[in-house]
Amino acid sequence: MYPGRFRYVSPxxxxxAIAVLTEAEGEGKVxxxxxxxxxxxxxxFASPGVLVDINNLPDLDYIRREDDGSFRIGALTRxxxxxxxxxxxxxQPTAAAAAPLVADPIVRNRGTLVGSVCHADPQGDWxxxxxxxxxxxxxxxxxxxxxxxxxxxxxxxxxxVLAYDEVAVEAVIPAPKGTVVGGFLKLERRVGDxxxxxxxxxxxxxxxxxxxxxxxxxxVGAATIDAEDAANALLNxxxxxxxIDRAATLAAEIANPKSDHRGSADYKRHVVHTFVRxxxxxxxxxxxxxx
Amino acid sequence: xxxxxxEIAEPAPDDVPVNRVSVTVxxxxxxxxxxxxxxxxxxxxxxxxxxxxxxGCDTTNCGACTVLLDGKAVKSCTVLAVxxxxxxxxxxxxxxxxxxxxPVQEGFKDEHALQCGFCTPGMMxxxxxxLNENPEPTEDEIRFALSGNLCRCTGYQxxxxxxxxxxAKENGQDPRQAVARYEAAQQGRAQQNGAHQ
Ligand SMILES: Cc1cc2nc3c(=O)[nH]c(=O)nc-3n(C[C@H](O)[C@H](O)[C@H](O)COP(=O)(O)OP(=O)(O)OC[C@H]3O[C@@H](n4cnc5c(N)ncnc54)[C@H](O)[C@@H]3O)c2cc1C
Ligand code: FES
Ligand code: FES
Numbered sequence: 495m496y497p498g499r500f501r502y503v504s505p506x507x508x509x510x511a512i513a514v515l516t517e518a519e520g521e522g523k524v525x526x527x528x529x530x531x532x533x534x535x536x537x538x539f540a541s542p543g544v545l546v547d548i549n550n551l552p553d554l555d556y557i558r559r560e561d562d563g564s565f566r567i568g569a570l571t572r573x574x575x576x577x578x579x580x581x582x583x584x585x586q587p588t589a590a591a592a593a594p595l596v597a598d599p600i601v602r603n604r605g606t607l608v609g610s611v612c613h614a615d616p617q618g619d620w621x622x623x624x625x626x627x628x629x630x631x632x633x634x635x636x637x638x639x640x641x642x643x644x645x646x647x648x649x650x651x652x653x654x655v656l657a658y659d660e661v662a663v664e665a666v667i668p669a670p671k672g673t674v675v676g677g678f679l680k681l682e683r684r685v686g687d688x689x690x691x692x693x694x695x696x697x698x699x700x701x702x703x704x705x706x707x708x709x710x711x712x713x714v715g716a717a718t719i720d721a722e723d724a725a726n727a728l729l730n731x732x733x734x735x736x737x738i739d740r741a742a743t744l745a746a747e748i749a750n751p752k753s754d755h756r757g758s759a760d761y762k763r764h765v766v767h768t769f770v771r772x773x774x775x776x777x778x779x780x781x782x783x784x785x
Numbered sequence: 786x787x788x789x790x791x792e793i794a795e796p797a798p799d800d801v802p803v804n805r806v807s808v809t810v811x812x813x814x815x816x817x818x819x820x821x822x823x824x825x826x827x828x829x830x831x832x833x834x835x836x837x838x839x840x841g842c843d844t845t846n847c848g849a850c851t852v853l854l855d856g857k858a859v860k861s862c863t864v865l866a867v868x869x870x871x872x873x874x875x876x877x878x879x880x881x882x883x884x885x886x887x888p889v890q891e892g893f894k895d896e897h898a899l900q901c902g903f904c905t906p907g908m909m910x911x912x913x914x915x916l917n918e919n920p921e922p923t924e925d926e927i928r929f930a931l932s933g934n935l936c937r938c939t940g941y942q943x944x945x946x947x948x949x950x951x952x953a954k955e956n957g958q959d960p961r962q963a964v965a966r967y968e969a970a971q972q973g974r975a976q977q978n979g980a981h982q
Binding site: 497501504574598 | 801802804820821822823824843844845846848857858859863867868911929930932933934
């Protein structure tokens, strides 16, 4: 399977990348890790006129923890770098839990977090992690930069809000106000597979209570689902059996899975309930310690 | 100048842009004019006749096409050959030094880790990448590191042993003993499981 013909450009700066995309007037596509785009090119599901490869912009390869505790993750930061980051392991438990579950180790050497969010696969993992953590994408175009919360960035299956002349330059995870706890669970049929159902939960705790909550679901809808109501059910409360069950029930209700070869809709909904409950139960202990 | 792509597919019309690439493959610099849509796997196999890199699925799933790109394991069916410009590629043909096999290759030989052999080059390169990063991996770490490489013979048992073998050899230990220890531990586990039944 050969991709269709395209022109290949490997810019040496973001500005140059944007200029090429602008000139291509919608015929251009950014190539990051290529772990979703190249398979699509081979299947001829995508046939852009110009590929703008950002792999020669090493300045975009970073995981930075700012003084305020926020994280900035460059557009060339691979899944494997997330997986091995001691700083992420220490300060962003949801991302740390998800990183080793994204695809397989070889794909993780190439694929990028930002590329995954841009790709907006309804079964992708990073968009769910970012939504749970309240994260954003920073896009750069001819007019400068803008920051878009991931919950608004992903608009549907394989759709995002980027204009054709914009490059997503980094993802941002905001600084937590209290202690951060979180978890990620995903059901896969075999190693490296997409989620049959998955849940990401990030909580911030102060004084033994939940001061911020994010719950997002993957694999169970036409796009990543922001389970806002489920998260709100946790706010300003300590984590207890009743609160946990309420959140899990609300998450399962907003899940909108389809029956397919991976399982029936009912089954997937049940998995969502179980995962959200299981993550929260695991976090209870951490909450108690933080109190 | 003929494009490398012409040799292996429909000829490129005159107005199709070709890119000149210079890739160091197994220590040797190779320069070619190629169409950017040429995949690294095809560049290696058809272009350079390095057919040890196999394409099993062509859909990024099986890992048979795994090579090292600047030392990192990548699936060469999902990297464009142009992206290797100025970079280093190691294929299975580049693992041995002269007639001396890489310890990973020796381990595969010694532990009978190749069955049909199709997945083997990719397995060996993933194992090489693992040992470069983690010289003393546990069984679990080996299984985790090889989880992007599918073996349809499902004979992972010997593959795990082969990697343990190679690690021991590189650490100056007796590889046979390392494998024997692993086998004994496994047997112990099996007996324990049996006792519970
Ligand atoms: C075998 C296999 C298993 C997989 N399993 C999983 C899994 O379990 N979970 C999961 O989440 N994903 C999985 N994936 C998908 C894949 O890992 C991610 O979708 C992928 O890594 C996306 O990142 P990338 O850098 O490779 O993006 P690319 O493939 O390069 O690009 C994807 C899309 O995003 C756009 N894009 C990328 N970067 C930018 C940018 N900086 N600015 C603007 N647009 C951009 C591209 O134009 C393209 O449309 C799997 C893939 C494979 C091949
Ligand atoms: S041929 Fe490349 S992963 Fe299967
Ligand atoms: S040895 Fe045959 S597929 Fe692995």
